[in-house]
Amino acid sequence: MIRSIHFWLLPMLIVFLAVYGTIGWNFIISLTDFQGITLPAYEVSNFDLEMYTQLIEDSTFWRALRNTVILMVLFPLACLSVGIFLAIIVDQKIRFENTFRIIYLLPFSLSFVVTAKFWLWMYNPEIGVINSILGYFGLDFLALNWLAPEYRLWAVMIALVWQFSGYAMIIYLAGLRRIPTTQYEAAKSDGANSLTVYLRIIIPQLRASTVSAAIVLIVFTLKAFDFLYAMFRSFPGPTADILATMMYREAFESANWAYGATIAMVLFLLALVIVVPYLYTEYRRGAL
Template sequence: MKSILFGVLGGDHGERSDNDSAADGDSLRADGGTADTEVTSGRSFDVQSFLDSEFVRSIPFWGPAALLMGLFVYGAVAWNAVISLTDWEGLGQPEYANFDLSMYSRMFNELLEPGSNFFAATRNTVALLIAFTVITLVLGLLLAILVDQGVRFENAFRTIYLLPMSLSFVVTAIFWSWMYNPRIGLINETLRAVGLGALTQAWLSDPRFKLASVIFALMWQFSGYAMVVYLAGLQAIPTEQYEAARTDGASTARMYWRVIIPQLRSSTTSAAVVLMVFALKAFDFLFVMFGPNPGPSTDILSVMMFREAFMSTNWAYGSGIATVLFLMALGVIAPYLYRQYQRGEL
């Protein structure tokens, strides 16, 4: 009887021991990282932490804008690049089956022909880009140095010089079209009034002066911006450096050339990038002033792109020119952004 009772009790004890061993085995697997429940809970924790992150919570604020920009800006840029690889002429649908570089080959061949429209537009675009940027930077620096001398009404001068930049290219083009008018324009009227009537010109009709007139008008509009950028850089330089240069006997011109201007490289780079981008965007200025056919002396790539795409219905060729313009703008901005990234300012 005792043996039977002992056996029953021992059997129960054995079953409990087996269950406990199985439970211990499960716990060991959990400690060893092999249990499915622990992995599942860890993964759920990672997902929950991601859902609770600031990035996810901020999506409703920047997500719609990023989606719209990605679709209508970067998506349009990508589609334009695809169109440039076709031979679409605006009739029917473009053929996406065969892609080639025929439009870019055509542009390259025309670039080697000095009498072609693409050569003239590229030449004028580069000339406008360089001349406008350099002259505007120099004028802005001179204005900033003069204003930085502590003249009276400094804030008023700063506002007056910066005001033209607030005007659109359309307004500026209409304003300067009147200024350059050969009969009633202010420039020729002023020259006649001071006895210099022999210097009057048909500024917007003579091919010798058309591009220079455009550069001068754009310089008037953006020199105030360059002045403000340089003025901020000048005011960030400690006054001790000015005093030390004067103590060493340096003249004002030498002090600025040797001590002050070298410290304005960051201001020069920032202003130059903005000015070059505006030079590439001068389509509306040229279009309002000269129309879609400004002539070989003032034709630029953006106007040629409009003319080829919307007037001649050469959509593929116009898209190729637009892609070249995009790459030019990217070539201006990308090195600046990379430099800013290396310096930890992005």
């Protein structure tokens, strides 16, 4: 290890300073009362948990946390469901498989700003294509004011699922291709129908794909700021406000640096809650 130090020390220091150094610095700021253009006194005697206390008493925080958790749970579930469905379809050796794969994956390659503006237009209840299409098929009763407060978070979720299900599909497709065909054939020869084959044999073997895709998708929800900002700017309303937008407002609009840093620490802890058990499990399985 020592002999190879010149290979790993530089990247390690860069990562340490750029990532963990800034996380540590952010934590220190959250212990101060840094606000505006007056630098705080970085002395241990001045550090306290006042910002954390303030955060606990802030109803906006609890609302944003609730929306963040809803997004964290439901968005990955929906995305994985659509992803596995698409992967199974594409895995049927259909014609133009590559074309379909590209079509499904394409939204993932688009910028969030583009997709947010695109969906903002599609959701318009007067001139948007969603309500127009529903109207064309006589389904006017389904035409909603999609961005009304009561539907807003769901509207965001649908748009995100559209963008990310292609990614889930690719992960699942790779998982499906690793399963030996002999297992399909053996199950079929035992009289299992297709549904049983997928439910009992195939899907249980996609655990690793599910976990890795889920982790990426959940962590993304913690950073869904770009999408919401492009759609609604910094305040998407109480029904769609998430911690990332709240943090932006506090830090960059109100210059409440310490309070913004405190919200960032909560986001960081949420990310750890997701990532650490995954890493630990993988470590126990010998996959790391």
